[in-house]
Amino acid sequence: MASRSLFVVPSLIPFTYSLLVVSCLTSKFLHLALHWRSVSLVHFIIFLPTLFFWDILVLVIVDKDRVLTYGASAIQIGFFWETGSQVEWGASSSFLRDPAAMKILFSGTKTQRLEYPFPMLTAPDRWQSPSGYSPGLTPGNHSSLVRPEWLPENPPSGFDRWLTDVQRHERIKNGEKDKPNQCMREHKTYNAVTDSTKISNLQEAVYPVLKDAFNKNAIQIEHIVMLVLESTRKEVFPMKEGSFLYDTIVYSHDEDARDTIIDKLAILTPTAQMLTRDFATNSTGDKMRFDNDDVKWVDRIPLDMGGINVKGALTASSLTLKSLLALHCGVMPLPVDMLEESLLEVYQPCLPHILSLFNTKKLADKGKHANNESQLVRERPWKSVFIQSSTDSYDRQSNLTQQLGFDQNIVKETIEDPSATHYPPKTKVLNYFGYSEDEIESYMKDLVFEAAENKTRLFLSHLTLTTHHPWAYPSTFKDENYFGRDRWNHRDMNSYLNTVRYGDAWLGKILGYLEQAGIANRTLVVIVGDHGQAFDEDDGLQGTFENSHISNFRVPLLFRHAHLPHMDIEANVTTGMNILPTVLDMLVESKSLNEADIEIARSLIHEYQGQSLLRPFISRDDRIRRRVWNIGIINAGGSLVAAMSADLPYRLIVPITRHGHGMNGKRDSETLFEYRFTHTLVDPHEQSPLSQWIFTDLRKAVREEYGEEAEDWIEEARKMVQWWVVEQKRIWNYS
Template sequence: MVLSWACTTAIWVMANSLFSSVFSTKFTEKIDEELTLDRLQQNTRRQRVVRIWALCAVALTVGLRLVRPQVPYNHMSGALPFTFFEALRSKSKPDQLGDQDFPLSELIGEEYWEAPHGHFKGWAPGGDDKIDTIGRPEWASEFLPHGFQRWESTLESVYETEEGHEQKPPKNYYKPANDPLRITNLNQNVVEPIARAIKNHNVPINHVFLVMMESARKDIFPIKADSHLHHEILSSYHNPDPAIIQLVNSKLSHLTPIAEQLTGESSGFRSSGNRSEGLWKDTAESGMGGINVNGILTGSSLSFKSAVMNHCGVGPIPVDFMDEVKAEIYQPCIMQVLDLFNQLKGDSTSSTGSRIGINDAQHRNWTSVFLQSITGLYDDQDVLNNQMGFKKAIYSEEISRSSAKHYHPGMEEINYFGYAEREVYPYLKDIVNEAIENKERLFFSHFTSTTHHPWSTPADFHDEQYFAVDGLMSNHEDMNNYLNTVRYVDGWLGDILKVLDDTGIANETLVVLVGDHNFRIPLVFRHPLLPKIQITANATSMSIVPTILDLLVQTGSLDDKDSTAALDLLNEYEGQSLIRPYQATHNGRQAWNFGIINAGGTMLSVGSAAVPYRLILPLAEDFEFVFSNLDSDPDELYPIRGWSAEELIPRVRSRHGEQAAQWVNEAEKVGRWWVAERKRLWNFE
């Protein structure tokens, strides 16, 4: 205020001069004294010069405004007077939390409704008056674990939690019978090889490990010869001779040997020397080892939004960063489901204090532990893990204390998040041994981090040079570092599996490995007694929780009460089970896939299991629409762009035909509906 008061006179004089020059007028107000004739003549000459430049500026501004497209260049006029007038125009209202009209209403008419039967809740979007979707299930007790609020809310408007706190039920919650996008495959039989293995052999799942691999891309899990990345590496050498190619290929053959064993996919490189020396070697019988899923897309390129999707089977909030920690997750996370199983067992201790059925794994309680070598404070990850239901979590903050059990001098921080993965190796062994000693069933979750920027490895790890070293090395240095971190983490995955072998629980443990931070990611359900099969499903990691529950039920790893609850809950989740044939369409509807792009509120990836198309849908101004056809352009090197759907659709029609153009039109509408629906389900204000 003081500064503006002091500048008032000077600003008034400058504005007076400018407007007088432009409009050939002058203000009659005098500041201190009347202008003399000489000064008037000088001002007149000065005004002519100012008038010319002012008129040029106005003409240039108006001209640019007329010829320049509004998007994406509208921000370039932000400092000009037009912005003021634009601010006066009415803005569109923000997304409301009320029910949203589904844009493809012709696909959800009453003729398509399905009646409930068995554990299936029925399907009747908009038909709650005809299908009851809120009823309290038989397995629901008076006090349910956190995460089951919507079942508690059927009792009273305000209910008391098991801890004695009063809590209001969520205003909105997920109802599968009212979800216009939901397509279930639980009416399909388990795929034949898995069903046969379960029928002919005992396939126990007493423990579940979920490993989320930071920045793990499908094209490096494992890396493959003749892939786009392989050609990029070779092209950095500028017409290499056969000896150079052989040397590079030899190095690449050592890049992802563990991933090759886990997926059953060969890299296609011929190895020189023993690439398995010092690394884990799969001891599963030939043809056995678990399920490798191809076609999986990330639900979010922001890691902790992916974590919510992977552990809870929900779509994250399409807003920037982790507002999920401030809201109630709208589905029970897998750790909370396991808590429910514990609750259903009741008191497993006899009056004499001895454990009943303690040697029967079905009657043992579950415990859940999260472990990582980096900080748990970034993006409130520690808050999120607690909210998702982990009983115990270990981060770099714990292992870096001098009082920590396995603390040792010289612990090396390799990046700004914390330590390399092998610093938590002794803690991993402790976690497994404690679960065995306590006769508990373990749900273990781990997040790798070395493959995150700045892509550093420990000092004692030998880095390879994959790209050519020349004047262009600066163009490849980051990617070269990334590949070395990939090799480091590949070996670390082998260390995790070694712990299972060494402790004797490998044949009773389901290991789920899922990528992150990229659009196309690996997903493996590893178990030595399951057949090694390849499944293709154009799906997202939202299917992880339903698949785990389905495997627990189908393998007989749950008792009757737990199985009943699990089958009921299976029908509550949006994702399909990946051990059954994936349903890409149903009654004309498509199985849509959505992926939030970092940081969350600016762009959305929209795809469908029914077609090979992908649309990048901007959620904020100044971002383009982008269309890709993965059949003709699998590496998405030649996408079609447009600054609006109206601009993009004709271009898609011209190159890919009417079907693709119609799909873009529907994808844009469904994507925007999905954004509003996520906010409604999360009760996001």
């Protein structure tokens, strides 16, 4: 008798289908394991079928087609491999509409008006009359948008909300603007005068120590550099003692090895320490100083100078491109999946648009200023450049960059173009997005030195990449091990820390080039994180996708200038809302603009929703009894929103799905998300959040744990989110 093999190789289709079934089910069971404490047995039994509905539907459909089997399996397995999250098949249409977003799935992949819910806060007795450049505040009045006197009759790009109906129609007819959604009956606009949530601090005086420097004409801003640090959580800018992350690393080591790791962590981010003046402590108890040759870049300016370090900054979104939009334009993104904003009209002028408008106001005859260097600088044109080492093909970023108004765009595709200045690339592709920052070093250096030599005012915006998942770094970069026990379980965090160290050195290189070009003392450098980065060590859930953990939202924010006195400001502020008003205010106060530009900036700054951080931040305006709300959109955008207010240490996560979960306080059968509350003083790293499927259950739990004030606050926060979601879609004209 012929012998038989003991091993039978299954055919590919059944095997792949089986793998899909197993991966779908195991990811669901993992989800249940993470959330089992927050749901009662009765609710568990009632809603269990809804948890598996979409997956079962997918399994039934793909069982009939081998191509669908391959595709669904690749998406499900790859997405979990890259993001640690399960695929929400019910939200798949958002990805399918965007070819670039599909790269994540297959790379390995990871207007109506709703009335303001607190009408007593917008009553006429709370209105503010116009004064000086301030147009006043009449929330709830729904008055018409007033056209600024300085705006050209035919508004330039970026100032579209002041277009007349005739102008808008003409631009659509001429192909200058996309056709609006046919369901849209009228074009909505944002109006700062009627904004029910706006609180301005422009009536407050500039901080005295800053005002003194401005009055002495010590601060000149010829150039602006914005450095957006990818996935950089505040705890690593700088890395120092006193944080949850720091303790996690140190206590992974045996006691006799802790001095060594403390010293290693003390030199992980020297550039960040010098910039923030927030120095780490070594194992002997001494503060680090870095005034020698141990680091490649040393900050030589006095410790009492250097700029404003903001403690308490929060990103507007844990999705990079939504965050970029907010940072450059002073707007809040749309609470929908992915970058739908790229198809719409940004409701505020972005910083490149403003600088472009300034260029139209320059004097044709500069002869009378020939002997006045400062005045000559004010008459020089601005050039806006965006640069990154990664691709801009993901989720329509190329459209976004064009929307933001940049004059030049340098990305991965530029680097790989045979006509590029420094072609061919000198390094290998780092990850599925692009190269390390080493590859754009020559381009960065060119931009800085050309601005100095050509007498052009430069606005340079740079998004880093290396600190993005999968946290790879160039082979020439020496890696370190930061963990003691269970190193394998901490491998992702360890790789991240190495990329943070790489990024810190890269930041020092950029600052060094500004010094070498002789423009460092005339350059405002804004350093900010696009969002944070949560790991398993934080809360058992890694990544930003549908992950509400606060480590994804706390980010660094720094305004660096050599002649600006150093200040630490502690305020819970949304980065995207407050950077642009602060930059405009600084340009005005430092007299770094000509007279025409100053008039525009003084008027335009009142149009933005945020506040200037040159002045005391108002977290709650007792005159009108309104508080500042910090709303954060959780990646991918359309499922969860984080709500905080600047005046109280509370945080609420609200599900915002289309069918109403989170919007009416009832459990939605098509969502998998809970309400989540934390007290950020009692539990700053969210180790013990309160979570419930039903809002009334959460209210009860919050009252029992934290009292009536916290209970009242979460009710107010939920109503605010309800209104805010609808209002954002209205002012974005999103249908």
